[in-house]
Amino acid sequence: MSGTVEVNEAGADSRSAKSATWVRRAEVPPFSPAQGIQIQPVIGESLMTCWIAMEPGAVVAEHSHVHEQLGVVVEGSVTLTVAGETRELVVGDAYLVPSDLAHNGVAGANGVLLVETFVPIREEYAKAWRAIAG
Amino acid sequence: MSGTVEVNEAGADSRSAKSATWVRRAEVPPFSPAQGIQIQPVIGESLMTCWIAMEPGAVVAEHSHVHEQLGVVVEGSVTLTVAGETRELVVGDAYLVPSDLAHNGVAGANGVLLVETFVPIREEYAKAWRAIAG
Numbered sequence: 553m554s555g556t557v558e559v560n561e562a563g564a565d566s567r568s569a570k571s572a573t574w575v576r577r578a579e580v581p582p583f584s585p586a587q588g589i590q591i592q593p594v595i596g597e598s599l600m601t602c603w604i605a606m607e608p609g610a611v612v613a614e615h616s617h618v619h620e621q622l623g624v625v626v627e628g629s630v631t632l633t634v635a636g637e638t639r640e641l642v643v644g645d646a647y648l649v650p651s652d653l654a655h656n657g658v659a660g661a662n663g664v665l666l667v668e669t670f671v672p673i674r675e676e677y678a679k680a681w682r683a684i685a686g
Numbered sequence: 687m688s689g690t691v692e693v694n695e696a697g698a699d700s701r702s703a704k705s706a707t708w709v710r711r712a713e714v715p716p717f718s719p720a721q722g723i724q725i726q727p728v729i730g731e732s733l734m735t736c737w738i739a740m741e742p743g744a745v746v747a748e749h750s751h752v753h754e755q756l757g758v759v760v761e762g763s764v765t766l767t768v769a770g771e772t773r774e775l776v777v778g779d780a781y782l783v784p785s786d787l788a789h790n791g792v793a794g795a796n797g798v799l800l801v802e803t804f805v806p807i808r809e810e811y812a813k814a815w816r817a818i819a820g
Contacts, residue, residue: 572768572789573782574775594756594780598805599733601756601780622728622735624801626760634706641708646728646735648707655706667758669803671732 577603583680586612588659593681600673604666606630606659614656621649623668629660711737717814720746722793727815734807738800740764740793748790755783757802763794 575594580603582590588610592603604623606612614633629642634655641647642660649655670677709728714737716724722744726737738757740746748767758780765774766781768789775781776794783789804811 570769570784570787572766572771572773572784572787574773575780575782577778577780594758594782596754596756596782596805597784598754599756599803601758601803603758620730620732622730622733622803624728624735624737624760626758626801632706635704637706639706639708644711646709646711648709648728648730650704650706650731653704653706667760667801669733669735669756671730671805 581681581685583677583684585677585680586610591677591681593677595673595678595681598673599669599671600677601667601669602677604664604668606657606664606666608659608661608663610659610663612655612657614654616652616654617674618651619670619672619674620651621655621668621670623647623649623666625664626667627665628662630657630664630666631660632657715815715819717811717818719811719814720744725811725815727811729807729812729815732807733803733805734811735801735803736811738798738802740791740798740800742793742795742797744793744797746789746791748788750786750788751808752785753804753806753808754785755789755802755804757781757783757800759798760801761799762796764791764798764800765794766791 580592582592588607590605594601624646625641631640635653714726716726722741724739728735759775763776769787
């Protein structure tokens with residue numbers, strides 16, 4: 553990775569320097585894993601927290617992963633289905649998806665902004681982001 | 687812990703059952719680690735995400751911990767100091783505090799609402815919360 557966005561990654565250098573990482577969302581280039589979805593990650597050593605913005609009706613197809621996933625709705629609404637259980641979530645709701653559990657989602661009429669954390673880091677997201685962020 | 691708030695904890699039972707945990711912030715009893723600060727945790731297996739509400743001018747005294755800490759400002763503003771570096775953060779800002787790094791904070795004029803994740807789980811927070819949540 554180049555130095556242009558290194559402020560957003562706690563890589564070897566910042567680890568040895570032991571300093572905070574400060575991130576402004578507007579300065580984090582988003583990547584798009586699917587139509588109408590933009591992800592802006594903040595990558596730590598053991599965790600990754602992402603702003604995930606979904607346009608109205610945008611769909612996350614069913615998938616699963618080994619990573620534990622804990623999300624909070626900060627704007628709008630989303631309908632999530634996890635292991636066959638469906639809930640509509642609004643601002644102030646949170647959800648925890650255990651590892652390897654199938655889940656999918658659809659953004660509400662006004663879209664949704666989520667703050668989602670993955671442990672361990674989702675390397676395919678980190679890779680997709682670095683491809684854009686440089 | 688009793689069963690009254692078990693929906694908010696991915697304990698042994700929910701792990702074996704492999705289902706999502708759904709949390710409404712209004713239903714999570716807060717604990718207060720210091721004056722003017724209320725914490726509502728969502729506890730997973732490997733991570734803990736907390737809504738942290740601080741009243742205007744509320745202070746988090748300098749401290750450090752082994753846990754990696756990644757926070758996002760979702761309402762208001764806060765001034766954080768990490769290892770001697772001070773920043774004022776507003777909605778849309780995030781920060782990553784590496785393990786064992788001294789940090790402190792003061793809420794802004796309108797208070798602040800943070801979504802903060804700790805890895806590993808801060809057991810003293812979990813314990814304080816369970817003492818209230820039952």
